[in-house]
Amino acid sequence: MTVNDHLDCFEPELVVIPCGSRKLDRRSPAGDLYVGSYHRACRRAAEALEPGRLLILSARYGLLDLDDVVEPYDTPHGAADSIRPTHSWSRRAGGVPFSGLPSWPSGAPGT
Numbered sequence: 495m496t497v498n499d500h501l502d503c504f505e506p507e508l509v510v511i512p513c514g515s516r517k518l519d520r521r522s523p524a525g526d527l528y529v530g531s532y533h534r535a536c537r538r539a540a541e542a543l544e545p546g547r548l549l550i551l552s553a554r555y556g557l558l559d560l561d562d563v564v565e566p567y568d569t570p571h572g573a574a575d576s577i578r579p580t581h582s583w584s585r586r587a588g589g590v591p592f593s594g595l596p597s598w599p600s601g602a603p604g605t
Contacts, residue, residue, distance in 0.1 A: 524555075524564055
């Protein structure tokens with residue numbers, strides 16, 4: 495028995511991983527832009543799950559496909575100018591609903 499034997503019954507359609515503060519200094523595909531060790535570890539773990547789709551949650555741009563080309567930025571999650579959750583993210587994620595997630599505070603975008 496191997497560590498991954500239990501994954502046979504788990505086939506995720508979508509996995510979302512966080513961006514990272516360390517980035518390349520030039521416009522790049524999102525899959526190449528983030529170079530920090532935490533982001534890379536999340537990426538390796540996500541890829542091991544072999545999801546149907548893998549997205550990156552960017553503090554500046556929202557949900558990114560790996561091949562979306564974007565400019566580097568210095569915006570942490572939660573900052574005043576960071577992206578805010580909206581129901582339109584569900585469309586970006588291929589219609590995957592956000593059921594089971596905690597409710598956003600009153601007055602948050604998309605509520």
